[in-house]
Amino acid sequence: xxxxxxKHKARIIFEWNNLNxxxxxxxxxxxxxxxxxxxxxAENTQRIFQEKELGYGLEEFYLTSSDIGEWTFNMxxxxxxxxxxxxxxxxxxxxKNFGSANETKNIKVVRLHKKNIEQxxxxxxxx
Numbered sequence: 001x002x003x004x005x006x007k008h009k010a011r012i013i014f015e016w017n018n019l020n021x022x023x024x025x026x027x028x029x030x031x032x033x034x035x036x037x038x039x040x041x042a043e044n045t046q047r048i049f050q051e052k053e054l055g056y057g058l059e060e061f062y063l064t065s066s067d068i069g070e071w072t073f074n075m076x077x078x079x080x081x082x083x084x085x086x087x088x089x090x091x092x093x094x095x096k097n098f099g100s101a102n103e104t105k106n107i108k109v110v111r112l113h114k115k116n117i118e119q120x121x122x123x124x125x126x127x
Contacts, residue, residue: 009126010063011098012073015091016112019051020082023075023112025059030069030126041081062098063126073122077112088112092122 014025022040029035037059038044051057063071073092080086092108110121 007097007099008062008064008095009067009097010124011060011095012063012122012124013058013060013091013093013095014073015093016057016088017091018080018082018086018088019048019057020080020086021057021088021112022078022080023088024078026074026076026118027061028072028074029067030071040078063124067126069126071122071124071126072120073124074118075110075112075121076118077115079115090121094122094124096126 016023016039023038025037025039027035027037039048039057039059041048075090077088080088088111090110090112092110094106094108096104096106108122110119
């Protein structure tokens with residue numbers, strides 16, 4: 001619980017069902033600069049083990065009034081490091097005007113199954 005109300009232009013949450021899944025999440029900002037967050041054993045081994053202990057995988061981002069413009073979120077799926085061939089789904093929850101009276105919520109579910117192919121999972125306009 002927050003002591004004062006938090007307001008952001010947007011909040012985006014990525015949740016995945018398969019904790020063994022390996023993928024990159026590339027985020028392209030309105031200035032066409034990008035950042036890649038890796039969920040792979042090579043890059044984030046400790047975090048993946050922690051997710052397995054907690055029982056869930058989640059990453060979230062907050063966008064403020066200084067983040068106005070179009071944001072693109074791409075994912076590249078590398079498979080999973082399990083012996084089981086479990087399907088991988090990513091639930092993407094987008095809150096616009098997060099923390100305000102006119103907050104909206106949109107949920108999208110994407111199946112990751114094409115390996116080594118970058119796919120756009122969300123385009124988000126922050127205004």
